[in-house]
Amino acid sequence: MKLSFENELKQSYQQLFEQFKHSRETAQPSCGLQEIGTVKSVSAGVAIVDGLPGAGFEELLLFPGNIHGIAFNIDEHEIGVIMLGDYSLLNAGDEVLRTGRVMDVAVGNDLIGRVIDPIGRALDGKGQIFSTQRMPIERPAPAIMARSPVTEPLQTGLKVLDALLPIGRGQRELIMGDRQTGKTSIAIDTILNQKGKDVICVYCAIGQKAASVAKILATLKLHNAFDYTVVMVTEGNDPPGLDYIAPYAATTIGEFFMSSGKDVLIVYDDLTQHARSYRELSLLLRRPPGREAFPGDIFYLHSRLLERSTHLNDENGGGSLTALPIIETEEQNMSAYIPTNLISITDGQIYLSPTLFALGVLPAVDVGKSVSRVGGKAQRAGFRKVSGALKLAYAQFEELESFARFGARLDANSLLTIEHGQRIRACLKQAESRPLPVAAQIVILLTLTNGLFDTISLSSINEAQTAVVAGLASLSPPIVACLEQADSLTDDNKQQVLNMVKTVLQPFMLTDPQLPLKTQPISAGTHE
Numbered sequence: 159m160k161l162s163f164e165n166e167l168k169q170s171y172q173q174l175f176e177q178f179k180h181s182r183e184t185a186q187p188s189c190g191l192q193e194i195g196t197v198k199s200v201s202a203g204v205a206i207v208d209g210l211p212g213a214g215f216e217e218l219l220l221f222p223g224n225i226h227g228i229a230f231n232i233d234e235h236e237i238g239v240i241m242l243g244d245y246s247l248l249n250a251g252d253e254v255l256r257t258g259r260v261m262d263v264a265v266g267n268d269l270i271g272r273v274i275d276p277i278g279r280a281l282d283g284k285g286q287i288f289s290t291q292r293m294p295i296e297r298p299a300p301a302i303m304a305r306s307p308v309t310e311p312l313q314t315g316l317k318v319l320d321a322l323l324p325i326g327r328g329q330r331e332l333i334m335g336d337r338q339t340g341k342t343s344i345a346i347d348t349i350l351n352q353k354g355k356d357v358i359c360v361y362c363a364i365g366q367k368a369a370s371v372a373k374i375l376a377t378l379k380l381h382n383a384f385d386y387t388v389v390m391v392t393e394g395n396d397p398p399g400l401d402y403i404a405p406y407a408a409t410t411i412g413e414f415f416m417s418s419g420k421d422v423l424i425v426y427d428d429l430t431q432h433a434r435s436y437r438e439l440s441l442l443l444r445r446p447p448g449r450e451a452f453p454g455d456i457f458y459l460h461s462r463l464l465e466r467s468t469h470l471n472d473e474n475g476g477g478s479l480t481a482l483p484i485i486e487t488e489e490q491n492m493s494a495y496i497p498t499n500l501i502s503i504t505d506g507q508i509y510l511s512p513t514l515f516a517l518g519v520l521p522a523v524d525v526g527k528s529v530s531r532v533g534g535k536a537q538r539a540g541f542r543k544v545s546g547a548l549k550l551a552y553a554q555f556e557e558l559e560s561f562a563r564f565g566a567r568l569d570a571n572s573l574l575t576i577e578h579g580q581r582i583r584a585c586l587k588q589a590e591s592r593p594l595p596v597a598a599q600i601v602i603l604l605t606l607t608n609g610l611f612d613t614i615s616l617s618s619i620n621e622a623q624t625a626v627v628a629g630l631a632s633l634s635p636p637i638v639a640c641l642e643q644a645d646s647l648t649d650d651n652k653q654q655v656l657n658m659v660k661t662v663l664q665p666f667m668l669t670d671p672q673l674p675l676k677t678q679p680i681s682a683g684t685h686e
Contacts, residue, residue, distance in 0.1 A: 195254035197221070198236060200245055203398045204442045207237045207254050216296065218257040223247055226277075228261055228399065231443050238443040240399040242277060260296065263407040264289035265414035270358070271384040273375065273391060276400050276407040281391060293414060295406040299465035306471040311536045311644075312423065312480050315351030315593020316344065318523045318586040321545035321603055322552075323508060326536030327421050328469025328478040332500050334485045334492070335510030340521050341484045343590050344508065345425040346374060348482065350381050351593035352423060358415045359387040360424040362408035365401045365431035368393050377591060401435035409466050409479075416470065416477035424467070428484035429460060433496050450495050461503050492527070506530040520587060525552055538596075538644030544603040548582065555579020574612075581611045584619040597641035598627045604652070605659045614666045622666045629662040 195209035231238030308326035
């Protein structure tokens with residue numbers, strides 16, 4: 159009895175050994191030793207990790223709960239990590255693993271029409287995003303020899319920009335101004351105007367209020383802009399690490415479409431929040447502070463981002479990435495630290511004046527302080543011809559208007575200049591979310607530069623513009639096609655357009671146009 163029991167025991171041990179041996183032989187080959195670090199401390203948005211001697215700069219680290227972080231400070235005995243998730247559940251002593259890769263983001267056509275966060279998680283409730291391709295968020299900018307000059311315009315649909323401050327495909331045009339002056343509205347109107355123009359748009363909201371983001375999403379949905387738009391969102395209560403990586407991740411998504419030969423428009427709203435988040439992270443990681451407590455590499459933070467926007471040559475696909483970064487000024491101070499950095503990086507700026515905004519001159523673009531250093535090269539001939547002297551006439555009007563506020567008596571020519579300037583200002587006004595097509599803009603500008611609006615009262619300017627645009631239907635198809643392509647009109651075609659305008663404007667003209675126009679009181683509030 160005892161012998162049989164021992165035999166059964168030996169057989170069972172032998173079976174277990176064979177199973178163990180088989181499992182060892184069929185198992186996957188070992189990948190070697192794995193480094194495991196330890197969390198020393200966790201604070202607002204950053205963690206200090208001990209161990210991981212082989213971790214590299216900007217390597218992605220994995221924390222408990224599937225939370226990721228970026229190795230940012232590589233010190234001799236510890237690593238400073240930027241957290242990308244909910245770090246409130248982490249504790250000192252938790253294990254940290256290396257992933258062996260840098261931060262990347264999903265790219266592809268599946269992202270069009272979706273709202274995501276910088277990690278690639280869907281925020282629109284339409285289900286998970288499946289993409290087979292991922293690209294690192296930090297990528298070197300295209301080489302100089304891979305770029306082409308900016309030669310194609312990017313129409314914004316706004317008369318004041320397309321005529322006076324044109325933007326080209328591949329340009330970086332800064333939008334700046336105080337709070338609540340319409341910066342985001344200009345960017346959103348530009349996105350709406352790309353409908354049907356084969357341009358992919360990427361809107362990146364950095365640390366914005368949920369209510370503001372919801373309003374923007376509703377506007378895009380109302381105008382069917384999601385058919386060609388990707389929206390990336392970080393809200394105010396998200397970790398600062400997400401704010402930091404958001405514009406880089408959005409740019410990578412835009413670069414994917416650019417490398418496919420498409421034209422891309424990307425909006426960063428706004429880089430003030432981005433700089434503040436980076437300052438917060440740098441101070442928490444005890445990096446040396448500089449001017450206004452920003453770290454010393456704050457210029458490199460934005461320059462390496464915006465240098466990725468360009469127009470590629472035909473050998474590299476011929477795509478383009480146009481950037482509209484938004485920056486917030488304080489008390490109209492354009493010479494502050496971050497605004498001057500971005501002015502020196504970008505190819506021009508659109509400055510929005512709170513004074514014009516308060517007067518109802520919308521969009522509140524201060525033409526005197528705004529400039530486009532590249533777009534003029536890409537502006538179509540039709541726009542150049544009708545808006546050539548417009549900026550000078552507007553500048554003369556603003557100077558005379560300021561001078562007249564002191565009660566000076568002006569001669570007849572000066573009064574006529576002010577009358578003409580008032581109509582320029584009235585014509586450059588435009589309602590939000592109503593971008594104008596190219597043909598409508600050119601015919602309005604042609605009417606304005608030829609002085610045909612000067613015999614119409616300011617209160618009737620809007621109705622007169624609507625009538626002029628409606629009159630396009632009476633023109634011959636070749637002339638309309640020429641206007642839509644913004645080509646230069648022949649003298650005969652131009653005269654036909656002006657004859658149509660004179661006929662349309664006849665009901666709006668003053669009763670006695672032979673008399674000198676009666677000027678309104680000159681004040682800061684002289685507008686429609």
